[in-house]
Amino acid sequence: MSRRLLIIEDDPGLQKQMKWCFDGIDISLADKRDAALAELRRLDPQVVTLDLGLPPDPGGASEGFALLKTILELRPRTKVIVITGREEREHAARAIGMGACDFYQKPLDADTLNFVVNRAFRLDELEQENRRLSRHDASPLAGIIATSPEMLATCQYVEKIAGADITTLILGETGTGKEVIARAIHGLSDRAQAPFVAINCAAIPENLLESELFGYEKGAFTGANRQKQGKVEAATGGTLFLDEIGDMPVALQSKMLRFLQERVIERVGGHDSIPVDVRVICATHQDLGDMIGQGSFREDLYYRIAEMVIELPPLRDRQGDAVVLANAFVGQFSEQLKKNVKGLADDAVSAINCYRWPGNVREMENRLKRAVLMADGPYITASDLQLSDAPDQQAKPEALNLRQVREKAESQAIRQALLLSGNNVAAAARSLGVTRPTLYSMMEKYGLKGH
Ligand SMILES: Nc1ncnc2c1ncn2[C@@H]1O[C@H](COP(=O)(O)OP(=O)(O)OP(=O)(O)O)[C@@H](O)[C@H]1O
Ligand SMILES: [Mg+2]
Structure with missing residues (x-):
């Protein structure tokens, strides 16, 4: 990314002098507030x-000072270097307190100024890199933080199955990321x-x-003035994501089944069977077993779409x-x-x-x-989150007695050890510090499986 510097200076002589100080930097000049804010928006300088x-x-x-405050409000990450006159050390301190990153005292010296400005760019680049790394650390797959x-x-499972053309069913409550996972599978596949x-x-x-899915022929129904492709055909070569498959009407379910078995479709009002190559991923928050x-x-249809279940x-x-x-x-x-906003206050973390x-x-x-939008300070507080209206009754410790707390923790630890060992009971027992028979009896108690 290019380095961009905005110089705000009202003295034309100094403007010119500063302009020639820097190499390899996009420079823009402003001599007063309005011009400076316009350039800030246009150039987006670091x-x-x-x-x-x-x-x-x-x-x-x-x-x-007024302009410094506005700049930091508009673009809080901007590195502002304040330039003061000879006798204005107290101004420098005040500016740093307000959030300026550095100060420079006149008279101007090209080498020193270059050094100070380059250091500010470097700081900005390091901060950006840090943000990128911290995001990456918690991101096992594109779009997924966990x-x-x-x-x-x-996520490991997703990586394994992505390459194969297996019809996959993704289950989970609303908002758990079913569509993100479907997109991740597509993104990792040959498609x-x-x-x-x-x-x-x-x-x-x-x-x-039906016509959304399979398309229709001209004249199939009133208003069908021309032929139209459906979503299945639109996904040719790629992936079709059928969200909320549990809401598909039963009559259409049999047409879907035929498509999944034979990989051909018929447009509404048409007679030709059109072969289509798509990978199908379905999702639902409903209990299909109950349905x-x-x-x-x-x-x-369930067995067709659930070749793999996530x-x-x-x-x-x-x-x-x-x-x-x-x-x-x-x-x-x-x-x-x-x-x-820099992070979460302690009370927000507990909430x-x-x-x-x-x-x-x-x-x-x-x-x-x-x-984040409402926050006044640098940290989000519990009250900014407004979670108090609907507290988690079940997670409240007083709702559980000691035995329940222990059992919950125990079953969670066992489940985690089994997951990490790939369901290998011997390895899980070792990591938990118990014998295999003990672990087996605990697994039986909590209804867990391993091999
Ligand atoms: N692990 C995750 N990391 C980051 N963002 C996520 C994660 N899971 C979900 N999201 C985000 O949360 C939102 C909801 O995700 P998504 O639409 O995939 O959920 P869903 O299970 O399909 O929900 P619904 O059942 O309501 O359709 C999206 O904006 C998505 O980007
Ligand atoms: Mg969804």
Whole structure:
């Protein structure tokens, strides 16, 4: 990325002198407040040098300080180097206190100024790199932030199956990231360059869903003035994501089944069978087993779409992920909304850990976006998050007795050890410091499986 510097200086002689000081930097000049703010928006400089003595107060520093405050409000990450007159050391201290990154005392010396400005660019680049690395650390797959053993195991599984053309069913509560996982599978597959086409079966009226999926021929129904391709064909070569498959009407389920078995479609009002090459991924938050029992979902379709099943745990069952996600969202929204929010206050961390997150990651995303927008200080507090209205009754320690607490912790530790050992009981027992028979009896108690 190019280095961009905005020089705010009202003396034309000094402007010229400064302009020739720097190599390999895009430079823009401004001599007063309005021009400076316009350039700030246009150039989006990483570094600004700001002469404190600007009109209408060239002999004082009031306009300079006011402008410093505005710049840091508009672009909190800007590195501002304040330039002061000879006798103005106290101004320098005040400017640093307000958030300027450095100061420089006149008279100007090209080498020193170059050094100070380059150091500010370097600082900015290091900060950016840090942000990038901290994001990357917690991101096992594109678009996914997670550090919990539960999600890391899921991501490993996704990497394994992505390359094979297996029809996959993704299960999970609302907002757990079913679509993100579907996109990650597509992105890791050989089909990544071809389209990813999503269709939400719950959002389209029953009578339109068939033509949305399979397309229609001219004259198929009133208003069908020309032939139209459906979503299945649009995904040719790529991936079709059938979201909320549990909401697909039973009549259409049999057409879907035929497509999955024979890999051909018929447009509505058409007679030709058109072969289509797509990979299918389905998702639902509903219990398809229950629906099969009630006759509202076809069992044979279930077995077709569930060649592989990925179950996304609710956020409250992902150890440690809530705070990791919250931090990542703070960073993301702080940057996006141009706020200078640095992180979470301690009481916010406790509030996040105690809350049930019924809307899972989507709720987390929305709440943190609002909190970052509303935050007055550099840290998000519990009250910014407004989680108190719906506290997690089940997570409250007083709701559990000691035996329940112990059993919950025990079963969680065992589940984690099994996950990390790939369900190898001997290895899990070793890591837990118990014998194999002990572990077996505990697994039986908690209904866990291994081999
Ligand atoms: N692990 C994650 N890391 C970062 N962002 C995530 C993660 N999981 C979900 N998100 C974000 O949360 C939001 C909801 O995710 P997504 O739409 O995939 O959920 P969903 O399970 O499909 O929800 P629904 O059942 O309501 O359709 C999206 O904005 C997504 O980017
Ligand atoms: Mg979804």
